[in-house]
Amino acid sequence: MTDWLTPEEWQAVALSLRVSFWATLLSLPIGIATAYALARGRFWGRQVLNGLVHLPLILPPVVTGYLLLATFGRRGTLGAFLESSFGLVLAFRWTGAALAAAVMAFPLMVRAIRLAIEAVDPRLEQAAGTLGASRPWVFVTVTLPLILPGIIAGAILAFAKAMGEFGATITFVSNIPGQTQTLPSAIYSFLQVPGGEPQALRLVLIAVAVAMVALLASEWVSRAVARRIGGA
Amino acid sequence: MTLSVSLRHGFGSFALDLAFEAPPGVTVLFGRSGSGKTSVVNAVAGLLRPDAGRISLGDTLLCDTTRRIHVPPHRRRIGYVFQDARLFPHLTVRGNLLYGRWFTQRATVPLDHVVDLLGIGALLDRRPGALSGGEKQRVAIGRALLAEPRLLLMDEPLAALDEARKAEILPYLERLRDEVAVPVLYVSHALAEVARLATTLVVLEGGRVTHAGPAAALLADPAAVPALGIREAGAVLEARVVRHEADGLTQLAVSGGTLLLPRVAAEPGALLRIRIHAQDVMLSRAQPEGLSALNILPAVVTSLRQGDGPGAMVQLRCGSDLILARITRRSATALGLEPGVACHAVLKSVAVAQGDVGRATDAAPRGG
Numbered sequence: 001m002t003d004w005l006t007p008e009e010w011q012a013v014a015l016s017l018r019v020s021f022w023a024t025l026l027s028l029p030i031g032i033a034t035a036y037a038l039a040r041g042r043f044w045g046r047q048v049l050n051g052l053v054h055l056p057l058i059l060p061p062v063v064t065g066y067l068l069l070a071t072f073g074r075r076g077t078l079g080a081f082l083e084s085s086f087g088l089v090l091a092f093r094w095t096g097a098a099l100a101a102a103v104m105a106f107p108l109m110v111r112a113i114r115l116a117i118e119a120v121d122p123r124l125e126q127a128a129g130t131l132g133a134s135r136p137w138v139f140v141t142v143t144l145p146l147i148l149p150g151i152i153a154g155a156i157l158a159f160a161k162a163m164g165e166f167g168a169t170i171t172f173v174s175n176i177p178g179q180t181q182t183l184p185s186a187i188y189s190f191l192q193v194p195g196g197e198p199q200a201l202r203l204v205l206i207a208v209a210v211a212m213v214a215l216l217a218s219e220w221v222s223r224a225v226a227r228r229i230g231g232a
Numbered sequence: 233m234t235l236s237v238s239l240r241h242g243f244g245s246f247a248l249d250l251a252f253e254a255p256p257g258v259t260v261l262f263g264r265s266g267s268g269k270t271s272v273v274n275a276v277a278g279l280l281r282p283d284a285g286r287i288s289l290g291d292t293l294l295c296d297t298t299r300r301i302h303v304p305p306h307r308r309r310i311g312y313v314f315q316d317a318r319l320f321p322h323l324t325v326r327g328n329l330l331y332g333r334w335f336t337q338r339a340t341v342p343l344d345h346v347v348d349l350l351g352i353g354a355l356l357d358r359r360p361g362a363l364s365g366g367e368k369q370r371v372a373i374g375r376a377l378l379a380e381p382r383l384l385l386m387d388e389p390l391a392a393l394d395e396a397r398k399a400e401i402l403p404y405l406e407r408l409r410d411e412v413a414v415p416v417l418y419v420s421h422a423l424a425e426v427a428r429l430a431t432t433l434v435v436l437e438g439g440r441v442t443h444a445g446p447a448a449a450l451l452a453d454p455a456a457v458p459a460l461g462i463r464e465a466g467a468v469l470e471a472r473v474v475r476h477e478a479d480g481l482t483q484l485a486v487s488g489g490t491l492l493l494p495r496v497a498a499e500p501g502a503l504l505r506i507r508i509h510a511q512d513v514m515l516s517r518a519q520p521e522g523l524s525a526l527n528i529l530p531a532v533v534t535s536l537r538q539g540d541g542p543g544a545m546v547q548l549r550c551g552s553d554l555i556l557a558r559i560t561r562r563s564a565t566a567l568g569l570e571p572g573v574a575c576h577a578v579l580k581s582v583a584v585a586q587g588d589v590g591r592a593t594d595a596a597p598r599g600g
Binding site: 126 | 277278279304305306308309310311312314316318320321322331332334335336375376379
């Protein structure tokens with residue numbers, strides 16, 4: 001298995017998988033809550049929230065990375081607080097790479113889930129209410145199962161995006177082999193070295209494979225879930 | 233348990249301002265579309281917060297705007313059957329039926345009983361997407377019943393169905409009325425449904441109650457006829473099946489005499505509701521002779537209501553029942569009809585249409 005990848009390359013692949021996994025998993029609950037608020041909420045500042053969520057999609061990734069560094073760096077307000085209260089350091093660590101990936105992937109995740117929530121008929125939720133279900137129970141027993149395909153699609157999309165995140169990651173946590181060198185950062189590094197193309201090419205193939213598998217898996221899972229829900 | 237409702241609510245140009253009581257049995261809210269029926273039902277369910285009003289069910293206060301009380305829908309224990317079934321697509325029929333059980337400690341209504349009552353045994357493992365409109369509606373009724381409601385709301389549950397599906401469901405609704413002790417508030421704009429199901433009738437027009445009272449009395453009240461629709465007007469009476477005769481007719485006993493109808497699918501002894509359209513009743517002062525009509529009942533005029541047009545609506549007492557006859561003003565004058573006058577009501581044999589004969593006690597068709 002490791003024969004055709006050098007330990008350094010292997011490290012980059014494993015790190016990327018780890019970063020993407022945690023980035024997706026931890027942002028999922030926040031993503032669902034945000035998508036619900038955007039789809040159903042009628043509160044002041046909804047458009048502002050919508051704009052904030054979509055900002056990483058539009059801003060140059062370098063800018064997002066810099067903003068993360070300014071906020072979560074050891075001298076940033078939140079960064080200093082996290083370090084002094086929880087001993088959690090994000091800058092130049094793989095955890096920071098996960099944060100950067102999560103922030104960059106967040107708009108895609110929220111979009112997919114929000115579309116799913118908007119497709120749920122609120123009258124079904126009303127019906128659940130008349131059958132004795134309180135608001136939280138309605139969400140768990142009716143809304144959540146109905147938006148499951150959207151959640152899965154959003155999660156897989158976010159995972160694929162996190163695997164490929166480069167700009168914000170390299171700005172926020174740099175490109176330290178074994179620490180913060182993710183798959184795209186490694187490809188970039190190999191391309192900077194004369195004769196590094198073969199190594200870069202191997203990683204590119206892995207990146208393409210991971211993206212394809214993620215895409216196919218998301219298609220397959222959401223179709224299976226939709227078939228179960230549709231009942232036809 | 234009596235539901236008592238008084239409401240005021242504005243929707244821009246339209247305003248709801250009404251009060252009525254729904255005693256046990258089936259209370260039908262009758263009115264044209266746009267008369268505010270669904271809003272009333274939504275307020276009772278708690279889905280609509282009225283501007284002002286008070287709603288109580290038995291001793292339980294559900295809503296009182298003066299005391300800022302508004303019990304949320306999930307705490308009201310009021311079942312709601314929507315016009316568009318609203319079954320949960322991700323659950324099987326069984327899952328839908330048992331949904332309300334997750335949120336109640338009571339389980340007095342057995343699943344088997346409801347499944348039998350509604351004839352949905354063969355559907356339990358299917359998903360709602362694979363059901364016909366009529367089947368969906370029956371499952372929706374079962375789902376509401378199994379949530380142990382203290383009141384059942386039905387918002388035009390038949391409106392989205394074609395005539396055949398309506399005919400399929402009506403017998404189940406009649407069984408529901410006769411076998412389940414839960415009071416029902418039923419919204420409808422079809423007088424045929426009212427005639428079959430209602431024990432109490434509340435007529436809405438433009439957000440206000442124009443008539444309210446026991447259904448049999450109101451359907452036979454000439455003053456209520458304009459609100460119900462002249463073409464459809466007609467009294468409802470109870471009849472008991474006496475016997476099936478050899479020539480294919482069925483003899484029925486009503487309080488004022490006997491009727492002969494083309495074979496009725498009910499056992500002797502069964503109690504039926506029959507409906508006699510006002511425009512299918514002829515009146516004669518003398519004992520009619522040489523007529524092809526089989527059904528002639530002696531009657532006494534109790535009231536007479538002249539319309540704006542050439543027609544008149546006559547209310548007659550037949551035994552202990554009231555029936556309506558729609559005749560012309562000219563005939564009413566010529567016959568000298570006025571309260572207290574005895575006459576004969578000639579019911580054209582077609583007047584009691586088979587489709588309008590409710591089956592109160594016989595077994596309803598099974599299966600899907």
